[in-house]
Amino acid sequence: MDRKKTSGKSEREFWKNLLEIVIESRDTKEFCNRLISNIVFELKSDGGFIYLVDNKRNLIKLLASHNPYPQLIEKLSFPINEGLTGWIVRTGEMLIFEKGSYRDDRFKLIDKLVEETYEAYLGAPIRVGSTIIGAISIKKKRPHSWKEKEIRMLEDICGVAGKALVKFQESEDNRRKVQMLDSLSQISTTIISDRYLQEILNLIVSITAEATGSKICSIMLVDEKKNELVIKASQSLSPMYLNKPNLKLGESISGKAVLEKKPIAVFDVTKDVLYQYPEIAKKEGLVSLLAVPMIIKGRAIGVINSYTDYPHQFTEEETNMLMSVSAQAAIAIENTKLMEEKLAMQEALESRKLIERAKGILMKEKNISEEEAYNILRKQSMDRRKSLKEVAEAIILAHDIK
Secondary structure (H helix, E strand, O other), X not given: OHHHHHHHHHHHHHHXXXXXXXXXXXXXXXXXXXXXXXXXXXXXXXXXXXEEXXXXXXXXXXXXXXXXXXXXXXXXXXXXXXXXXXXXXXXXXOEEEXXXXXXXXXXXXXXXXXXXXXXXXXXXXXXXXXXXXXXXXXXXXXXXXXXXXXXXXXXXXXXXXXXXXHHHHHHHHHHHHHHHHHHHHHHHHHHOOOOOHHHHHHHHHHHHHHHHOOOEEEEEEEEOOXXXXXXXXXXXXXXXXXXXXXXXXXXXXXXXXXXXXXXXXXXXXXXXXXXXXXXXXXXXXXXXXEEEEEEEOOEEEEEEEEEOOOOOOOOHHHHHHHHHHHHHHHHHHHHHHHHHHHHHHHHHHHHHHHHHHHHHHHHHHHOOOHHHHHHHHHHHHHHHOOOHXXXXXXXXXXXXXX
């Protein structure tokens, strides 16, 4: 009688704790870590796992673990058609072993783990409506006859977990949107700074890759003389990608985006006939591509490329985000070029003043014509392999210290 009262009280405490976990957890990761620890404790198990389905990559990913393999959390994943967990998320059914779970044909021995010898196993799918988003499993080292109450409890926990996970994921999606807006703000700040063009482009691809989760983000600019697109910035350090040949306009996805002045999305670049370097894409693990032209005053000056490492249908929101980035990048490039042209004009004017003064000094000292003075400057420039400005500065300095 006392055991039943204690058991009932323990169960009530568990559901109270679960409610607190849902309310207090800041994100999916914290919620899952606290949840699995409470489940293992309540069901007197030796270990437990929470896996979530990654539909983009068709994988199952370890998100939380109690006791075994904490170092593999968020690092371990495997195809959805493998293992006991894979069977659960594919079929939507619970899986129960009283002993010898590791001897089942569906059991997957993962290279990163030592061979498991847990005897008893209880696993259930995490559902959201008719969709299965993951699975929770608990294990015991010794054989155990799972009670109906334990089975139903894990099933109920998975139902609560599914609803909570949806809320956390919605909240995290909203945070990512805020992060994208912050990234645009960072790019705007970068654009109005006095940084050089290359530094601005490097910052843009880094910020954009982080905000969008790109495998590779790159900026290519139009070389109008050669009618080609040239990679000018990328957060990727891969020599294979950075050193790939320039692209002819109109003969590639990026080139087509520039010519047509509109975004182009490709689901799988390794299978698209317009993509120029599918072998490089395969080796780099690139799959989907969104190419957005950079347009200023109706003229396309380049393109921003965003690659994923999994098959992905780019959303309207993602496309609009990259279009905003490309518009600001185009402004940055145009403003920097104008600044460089202004500096070049100032430099040319300064050089001209120095050369005129140096000619005046030579004409007066040597009693020669302007043409003869200029020929002397030019000859010294060629002989010494110095610019006319440097030769002029030397003549002026020598004159001033006499």
